Amino acid sequence: MREWTYEGLMQELTKTAETKILLVVLDGLGGLPISEIGGKTELEASKKPNLDELAKSSMLGLLEPVLPGISPGSSAGHFALFGYDPLRYYVGRGVLEALGIGFPLQEGDVAIRANFATAQYEGNQPIIVDRRAGRPKTEETERLCAELKNAISEIDGVQILIEPVKEHRFVIVLRGEGLGEGVRDTDPQVTGRPPLTPQPEPDNPENRRTAEIAVKLIERTAEVLRSEPKANYVLLRGFAKRPNWVSFSELYKLNACCIAVYPMYRGLAQLVGMKVLDFEGDTIADEIAALKSVWNDYDFFFLHIKPTDSRGEDGNWQGKIAVIEEFDKNLPDILALKPDVLAITGDHSTPATYRAHSWHPVPVLLHSRWVIPDPEVKGFGERTCAKGTLGRIPSKFLMSLLLAHAERLERYQA
Amino acid sequence: MREWTYEGLMQELTKTAETKILLVVLDGLGGLPISEIGGKTELEASKKPNLDELAKSSMLGLLEPVLPGISPGSSAGHFALFGYDPLRYYVGRGVLEALGIGFPLQEGDVAIRANFATAQYEGNQPIIVDRRAGRPKTEETERLCAELKNAISEIDGVQILIEPVKEHRFVIVLRGEGLGEGVRDTDPQVTGRPPLTPQPEPDNPENRRTAEIAVKLIERTAEVLRSEPKANYVLLRGFAKRPNWVSFSELYKLNACCIAVYPMYRGLAQLVGMKVLDFEGDTIADEIAALKSVWNDYDFFFLHIKPTDSRGEDGNWQGKIAVIEEFDKNLPDILALKPDVLAITGDHSTPATYRAHSWHPVPVLLHSRWVIPDPEVKGFGERTCAKGTLGRIPSKFLMSLLLAHAERLERYQA
Numbered sequence: 046m047r048e049w050t051y052e053g054l055m056q057e058l059t060k061t062a063e064t065k066i067l068l069v070v071l072d073g074l075g076g077l078p079i080s081e082i083g084g085k086t087e088l089e090a091s092k093k094p095n096l097d098e099l100a101k102s103s104m105l106g107l108l109e110p111v112l113p114g115i116s117p118g119s120s121a122g123h124f125a126l127f128g129y130d131p132l133r134y135y136v137g138r139g140v141l142e143a144l145g146i147g148f149p150l151q152e153g154d155v156a157i158r159a160n161f162a163t164a165q166y167e168g169n170q171p172i173i174v175d176r177r178a179g180r181p182k183t184e185e186t187e188r189l190c191a192e193l194k195n196a197i198s199e200i201d202g203v204q205i206l207i208e209p210v211k212e213h214r215f216v217i218v219l220r221g222e223g224l225g226e227g228v229r230d231t232d233p234q235v236t237g238r239p240p241l242t243p244q245p246e247p248d249n250p251e252n253r254r255t256a257e258i259a260v261k262l263i264e265r266t267a268e269v270l271r272s273e274p275k276a277n278y279v280l281l282r283g284f285a286k287r288p289n290w291v292s293f294s295e296l297y298k299l300n301a302c303c304i305a306v307y308p309m310y311r312g313l314a315q316l317v318g319m320k321v322l323d324f325e326g327d328t329i330a331d332e333i334a335a336l337k338s339v340w341n342d343y344d345f346f347f348l349h350i351k352p353t354d355s356r357g358e359d360g361n362w363q364g365k366i367a368v369i370e371e372f373d374k375n376l377p378d379i380l381a382l383k384p385d386v387l388a389i390t391g392d393h394s395t396p397a398t399y400r401a402h403s404w405h406p407v408p409v410l411l412h413s414r415w416v417i418p419d420p421e422v423k424g425f426g427e428r429t430c431a432k433g434t435l436g437r438i439p440s441k442f443l444m445s446l447l448l449a450h451a452e453r454l455e456r457y458q459a
Numbered sequence: 460m461r462e463w464t465y466e467g468l469m470q471e472l473t474k475t476a477e478t479k480i481l482l483v484v485l486d487g488l489g490g491l492p493i494s495e496i497g498g499k500t501e502l503e504a505s506k507k508p509n510l511d512e513l514a515k516s517s518m519l520g521l522l523e524p525v526l527p528g529i530s531p532g533s534s535a536g537h538f539a540l541f542g543y544d545p546l547r548y549y550v551g552r553g554v555l556e557a558l559g560i561g562f563p564l565q566e567g568d569v570a571i572r573a574n575f576a577t578a579q580y581e582g583n584q585p586i587i588v589d590r591r592a593g594r595p596k597t598e599e600t601e602r603l604c605a606e607l608k609n610a611i612s613e614i615d616g617v618q619i620l621i622e623p624v625k626e627h628r629f630v631i632v633l634r635g636e637g638l639g640e641g642v643r644d645t646d647p648q649v650t651g652r653p654p655l656t657p658q659p660e661p662d663n664p665e666n667r668r669t670a671e672i673a674v675k676l677i678e679r680t681a682e683v684l685r686s687e688p689k690a691n692y693v694l695l696r697g698f699a700k701r702p703n704w705v706s707f708s709e710l711y712k713l714n715a716c717c718i719a720v721y722p723m724y725r726g727l728a729q730l731v732g733m734k735v736l737d738f739e740g741d742t743i744a745d746e747i748a749a750l751k752s753v754w755n756d757y758d759f760f761f762l763h764i765k766p767t768d769s770r771g772e773d774g775n776w777q778g779k780i781a782v783i784e785e786f787d788k789n790l791p792d793i794l795a796l797k798p799d800v801l802a803i804t805g806d807h808s809t810p811a812t813y814r815a816h817s818w819h820p821v822p823v824l825l826h827s828r829w830v831i832p833d834p835e836v837k838g839f840g841e842r843t844c845a846k847g848t849l850g851r852i853p854s855k856f857l858m859s860l861l862l863a864h865a866e867r868l869e870r871y872q873a
Contacts, residue, residue: 077831084834111871113852114859115468118872131872132463141873399829402870404863406850427831431848 052296054457055128055445059298064385064451066299067336067346068443070126071372072119072310073354075394075407075427079362087357087365087397088408089426093373096389096410097424099380104416105425106435107406108443110393116404122392123313127347128296128444136316137226137285143216144312148208150287155219155226155255158283161189161276162213164240164267171267171278174236177213178276189276190215196269200261217281219258224286225251228259232280240280255284292318293345297448302339304332305349314347329371333378340382354402357395365397386450387412388443389425409443411435413450466710468871469542469859473712478799478865480713481750481760482857484540485786486533486724487768487809489821489841493776501771501779501811502822503840507787510803510824511838513794518830519839520849521820522857524807530818536806537727541761542710542858550730551640551699556630558726560622564701569633569640569669571695575603576627578654578681578692585681585692588650591627592690603690604629610683614675631695633672639665642673644696654694669698706732707759711862716756718749719763728761743785747792754796762793768816771809779811800864801826802857803839823857825849827864 049057076086110117110125111132120141121131136144139156150156161178164171181189190209197205203221210216227246233239243259245252259281266279293301295318303314306327315321320343324335329350336348350372356364379387390409393402408430419434431437438446448454463471490501524531524539525546534555535545550558553570564570575592578585595603604623611619617635624630641660647653657673659666673695680693707715709732717728720741729735734757738749743764750762764786770778793801804823807816822844831848845851852860862868 077829084832086831107850112465112468112859113856114861114863114868115472116863116868116870118870121872130462132468135872138873396829403829404860404868405829405831428833428848431831431833431850432846437850 051128051130051441051445052291055296055448056291058455058457059296059448059453060455061298062451062453064453065340065344065346066386066447066451067348067379067382067384067388068126068447069348069350069379069387069389070123071350071353071369071389071391073357073393073395073402074391075396075403075405076357076362076365077396077398077403077405079398082362086427087362088369089424089428091366091369091373093369093425095373095376099376099412100410100422100425100429102416102418103410103412104418104435105422105430105433106409106411107430107433107437108390108409108440109406109437110440114404116402117393118402119309119392120313122440123310125440126390126392126443127293127317128441129290129317130441134288134290136288138283139216139285140287141309142210142214142283143218144316145309146208146210146216147308147311148216148218150218151220152287152289153220153222153224154287155224156285156287157217157219157281159215159217160213160232160280160282161186161215162278162280163275164278170239173233173238173240173278173280175275176232176236176280180212181276183209183211185276186210186212186215189270189273193266193269197262197265200258200265203258205262213276217262219255223251224255224258225249225253226255226284226286227252228256228284230282231259231263232282240278243281287316290317294318297345297444298453299345300343301345301347302343303347303349304335305347306332307349307351310349310351319347329375333375337378337382353391354395357397358400360397360400362397385413386447388447390443406437407440409435411446411450415450465542465544465855465859466705469710469862470705472869472871473710473862473867474869475712476865476867478867479754479758479760480800480861480865481762481793481796481798481802482540482861483762483764483793483801483803484537485764485767485783485803485805487771487807487816488805489808489810489817489819490771490776490779491810491812491817491819493812500841501776502783503838503842505780505783505787507783507839509787509790513790513826514824514836514839514843516830516832517824517826518832518849519836519844519847520823520825521844521847521851522804522823522854523820523851524854528818530816531807532816533723533806534727536854537724539854540804540806540857541707541731542855543704543731544855548704550702552697553630553699554701555723556624556628556697557632558730559723560624560630561722561725562622562630562632564632565634566701566703567634567636567638568701569638570699570701571631571633572697573629573631574627574646574694574696575600575629575690576692576694577689584653587647587652587654587692587694589689590646590650590694594626595690597623597625599690600624600626600629603684603687607680607683611676611679614672614679617672619676627690631676633669637665638669638672639663639667640669640698640700641666642670642698645673645677646694646696654692657695702730704731708732711759711858712867713759714757715759715761716753717761717763718746719761720746721763721765724763724765733761743789747789751792751796767805768809771811772814774811774814776811799827800861802861804857820851821854823849825860825864829864
């Protein structure tokens with residue numbers, strides 16, 4: 046007896062159609078009650094006549110990104126929305142760091158999160174005394190990376206690519222044949238200890254090759270940085286390759302397009318095989334203009350709006366409300382495109398009172414001609430969604446719901 | 460690709476913190492409408508001003524202990540609340556019977572549920588004519604167990620421990636080296652047949668050793684009981700060892716304490732590695748006094764209140780209401796401890812009209828500074844919970860919710 050997996054079902058049942066699906070992700074949409082505004086959440090308190098009107102003819106519900114109580118990172122939240130179970134599909138930290146700066150990872154590349162650190166030498170033995178080299182400014186890290194880049198471009202036939210990220214963090218990418226990702230971190234996690242050696246996971250010559258390159262790379266960087274007062278050493282973490290997952294088009298027979306400003310989300314969309322659109326500007330209106338410009342070219346659109354999350358992380362509930370209200374003003378332009386299926390949701394909650402990604406399930410609004418609206422619903426909010434006709438479902442099932450409402454799924458079994 | 464399990468996630472993501480979590484289990488809390496009181500349930504009909512007030516600033520929901528339609532035993536209901544999936548974590552009947560009388564099972568012990576039975580001999584062949592020996596009174600079983608204990612303390616180097624339970628039931632524990640638990644029941648399940656021999660599961664010398672001891676034990680007990688008019692034979696069932704599961708502290712990094720009066724629940728808490736508190740008295744007030752006395756010593760507290768279930772099993776809805784009202788009167792003393800996270804729920808439902816454990820999901824109230832209360836909620840009851848903002852979730856996910864609200868979980872993936 047074979048048990049159908051969700052992915053298997055999707056590949057088996059999806060069919061092409063003329064319908065268009067639009068998934069709008071207001072990053073970190075969900076919030077918590079705020080006492081200063083009478084216990085309303087950011088979403089509830091927003092003046093959003095268009096969203097509230099749309100809610101009356103839509104189904105509302107709550108999406109659970111991972112499991113109850115689990116606060117997802119950006120990757121987990123998005124993979125879930127794309128229908129990729131985040132407990133099975135996840136990527137290593139090196140890859141996420143590279144995606145975050147928009148680094149164009151190629152197949153076979155090994156991406157590494159690197160830190161500048163401070164070492165003191167006891168004879169030839171480095172001892173890590175500051176794991177973050179006193180947290181250099183980003184410009185300083187840019188200068189240090191430029192020096193490393195100048196000095197080191199290749200080791201044993203492997204190309205060494207170096208890019209700054211932020212403060213003490215940068216990315217190193219190893220590009221070459223036969224490199225494995227199974228290599229342990231060199232960060233000792235505590236100060237006063239020597240760095241760890243980059244241990245390969247056993248019985249794999251590809252991991253061994255990566256580890257050998259890493260050993261030489263560490264030596265070379267230490268030479269280059271020898272005269273730096275603080276950032277004189279490099280710690281390596283999160284060795285990872287870009288995964289080679291079943292693509293959006295293979296899974297769903299969709300021709301999908303991503304409209305996002307931030308590199309991380311563009312990278313996540315690329316990982317599942319979406320076309321990532323280049324466009325001018327970075328406002329919500331700019332994104333919608335870009336959406337409009339390619340409306341005829343694709344049948345699935347992932348529109349990512351970042352500042353809801355950023356304001357939430359800053360604890361700025363007024364700012365988060367303003368972003369939601371700005372989106373609401375632009376909503377008529379989206380509706381004018383007449384998507385057959387429209388979902389408006391988040392990848393996770395970022396309550397401004399909590400100032401971080403949280404575990405609270407995320408409000409979702411699903412609009413299509415095939416929904417069952419609730420006549421009592423007055424608007425789009427956490428509590429109307431908690432009682433919504435869509436119920437509370439794992440985020441990963443949003444994709445099959447979108448496909449169903451777009452009449453893109455065959456019946457399961459006769 | 461490795462799929463994260465719930466247990467794996469918990470071990471990976473939990474972190475220590477200064478917060479305190481209190482889980483109050485009103486055993487068998489859930490009920491059904493009672494026509495004599497206008498169709499209200501026991502919980503709905505209770506006068507419980509403190510609980511109703513607390514509900515207004517909490518999240519309400521329903522917990523599903525096992526699966527829809529499945530009525531859990533006490534062990535399954537509690538394992539689920541402790542975050543141990545009851546479809547994966549369960550213990551043999553011998554162990555449950557031993558826990559039920561507070562028998563201090565040691566690692567390696569094989570616990571057996573035993574029945575006194577009546578045998579008639581055809582030559583040397585016993586034929587079971589009453590599988591419960593006419594249901595002797597508990598005092599009679601105590602006398603019989605004392606006789607067995609006097610006569611049999613050891614077989615082939617294995618210590619034989621015998622303790623009465625109730626009516627025809629008692630517990631036998633085999634304590635010694637190299638004993639397996641894979642031995643079949645000897646109860647023929649119908650009368651008029653010989654007892655079964657204790658068959659070891661194949662290819663395991665430890666099971667064979669237990670079976671050999673069991674054969675001799677049955678012969679010895681039959682000799683001792685030879686002159687008894689009814690209870691002249693012993694049937695053995697549910698050979699089981701105490702399992703060695705990942706502990707509460709390993710899973711959650713919690714220092715957990717159990718406050719319970721009944722041996723069974725104390726035993727269940729011990730199985731997952733909680734410290735079980737000894738204290739004076741057996742009322743709800745006594746339990747709360749005990750809770751108060753150790754409030755500074757632990758960070759997780761499991762407070763078990765039994766009589767809601769007992770009254771439900773008796774069909775005594777007035778009695779069950781009285782227990783809920785007694786708990787309500789004591790609630791201010793609990794709230795005065797200011798737990799960071801407080802959950803009030805049951806391990807299963809025991810509707811007084813049904814007079815048994817039932818499959819109905821269990822009302823739950825979750826209180827912390829990070830909840831989304833429903834302004835329309837007027838009180839704590841099955842129907843307010845069915846519409847609650849917490850939704851309906853498997854009981855096993857209550858633990859990750861408690862940990863999240865206590866800020867004891869790291870984010871999943873970057």
